[in-house]
Amino acid sequence: EAQVTQNPRYLITVTGKKLTVTCSQNMNHEYMSWYRQDPGLGLRQIYYSMNVEVTDKGDVPEGYKVSRKEKRNFPLILESPSPNQTSLYFCASSLSSGQASTDTQYFGPGTRLTVL
Amino acid sequence: AQSVSQHNHHVILSEAASLELGCNYSYGGTVNLFWYVQYPGQHLQLLLKYFSGDPLVKGIKGFEAEFIKSKFSFNLRKPSVQWSDTAEYFCAGNNFNKFYFGSGTKLNVKP
Numbered sequence: 001e002a003q004v005t006q007n008p009r010y011l012i013t014v015t016g017k018k019l020t021v022t023c024s025q026n027m028n029h030e031y032m033s034w035y036r037q038d039p040g041l042g043l044r045q046i047y048y049s050m051n052v053e054v055t056d057k058g059d060v061p062e063g064y065k066v067s068r069k070e071k072r073n074f075p076l077i078l079e080s081p082s083p084n085q086t087s088l089y090f091c092a093s094s095l096s097s098g099q100a101s102t103d104t105q106y107f108g109p110g111t112r113l114t115v116l
Numbered sequence: 117a118q119s120v121s122q123h124n125h126h127v128i129l130s131e132a133a134s135l136e137l138g139c140n141y142s143y144g145g146t147v148n149l150f151w152y153v154q155y156p157g158q159h160l161q162l163l164l165k166y167f168s169g170d171p172l173v174k175g176i177k178g179f180e181a182e183f184i185k186s187k188f189s190f191n192l193r194k195p196s197v198q199w200s201d202t203a204e205y206f207c208a209g210n211n212f213n214k215f216y217f218g219s220g221t222k223l224n225v226k227p
Contacts, residue, residue, distance in 0.1 A: 033215065040125070042206055043160075043217040050213060058214060090159065097213040105150075105215070107159040 004108035012114045021076045023091030031094045032074040036087040081115040120209045122218035137192040139207030148210040149190040155203045199227045
């Protein structure tokens with residue numbers, strides 16, 4: 001089954017404790033992306049990756065890191081989480097960066113992060 | 117700044133009523149636009165998308181959207197909503213490899 005998986009689904013942590021949220025896709029997609037969803041703000045893109053070893057900032061990259069060492073994986077790293085990073089996070093993937101009419105972005109189930 | 121905006125934050129309708137949700141974008145160049153739906157507790161699913169050609173786009177579940185370039189708009193419509201359409205709807209745009217989402221519209225359909 002074609003899917004994007006994220007782990008963990010729920011995470012409660014404390015300020016300053018480094019954490020990683022994993023994202024994996026099994027569709028051989030080149031484009032992967034991380035978003036955060038906050039009430040009243042919709043989804044905001046944190047980082048995206050056009051392919052292995054190619055990453056770039058979205059609209060809200062501060063406080064986050066990513067890496068793309070393999071095509072299928074795109075982990076999101078919070079080196080020193082703060083309470084303002086409490087949010088719902090979604091990973092997504094697509095064949096390309098949405099420029100082709102046949103392209104569709106597939107979203108993971110989400111990770112609800114609480115930073116105390 | 118490039119952005120996508122939705123002005124209806126919360127819409128309440130009765131079953132069988134018609135629906136129109138507004139979406140405006142504010143960037144130039146190639147315009148690719150999308151509508152996504154998020155049912156309670158679920159992740160986003162694509163309803164429809166516009167890339168070029170016919171400005172009236174038909175999607176799944178009876179939804180359609182019209183791209184009006186002169187108004188920078190891409191409004192979502194459905195002639196008759198059902199209780200199962202209760203969800204949050206997001207308009208999104210794609211420009212230079214980045215995606216921009218609106219703030220979302222929560223639709224509540226009363227049975």
